[in-house]
Structures are given as structure tokens and as C-alpha cells.
Amino acid sequence: MGSIHIARSHRLSAAELDTLVDDLSGQLAQEYQLRIQKRGDAVHFSRNGARGTLLPGPSHVEITLELGFLLRPFRDGIHQAIERQLDALLGG
Numbered sequence: 001m002g003s004i005h006i007a008r009s010h011r012l013s014a015a016e017l018d019t020l021v022d023d024l025s026g027q028l029a030q031e032y033q034l035r036i037q038k039r040g041d042a043v044h045f046s047r048n049g050a051r052g053t054l055l056p057g058p059s060h061v062e063i064t065l066e067l068g069f070l071l072r073p074f075r076d077g078i079h080q081a082i083e084r085q086l087d088a089l090l091g092g
Helices: 014-032 071-087
Strands: 005-010 035-039 042-047 050-056 060-066
Touching: 005 071, 014 035, 014 042, 014 050, 014 060, 014 071, 060 071
Parallel strands: none
Antiparallel strands: 005 060, 035 042, 042 050, 050 060
8 A cells, every 4th residue: 555644643833833833744755756735724735646644733743645556565664754853853
């Protein structure tokens, strides 16, 4: 399966959450050559073979990513890398 879903709870203020979203989306865009588009609170990202959403909430952050056929073999590594980045930004 080529789906990635990551959810983390947080206790960030609105300003801290905005900073986290900006930092994480910038890191993901650079590392995975993603195009980023912010719509409301959600950040949508895409590239050939992948698309997903970063959805911040008042008490949680959720990332979903759908990988195409050619990126599916790298799913576990991508999943772990995104988790590490998110956890580092959350201070965990």
C-alpha cells in the first residue's frame, strides 16, 4: 500500500503551530521536491508520483500522503523521515 498517515497531538499556541506548519512544509518541499499550496489552514503538496495534505488542528497535526507506483518501495523510509521531522519540530 502506498499510503502514509501520521498524526501527532500537540499543545502549541496558534503562532507556534503556524511556525511548525511553515517549517515542516518547507522541509518537505525541499527534501522531496514538492509543490506546496496553502488553502486555509491546510497545506497541500504534490509532485509526480505523490500528493498529500498537512492539516493542523488546535490539538493535533495530521499528515496524509499517497505515493504512486514508483515511490511505493520507498514508503517506509519516507514515513520514518517525516515522523522524525515532525517529532523534532514538536520537541519530541
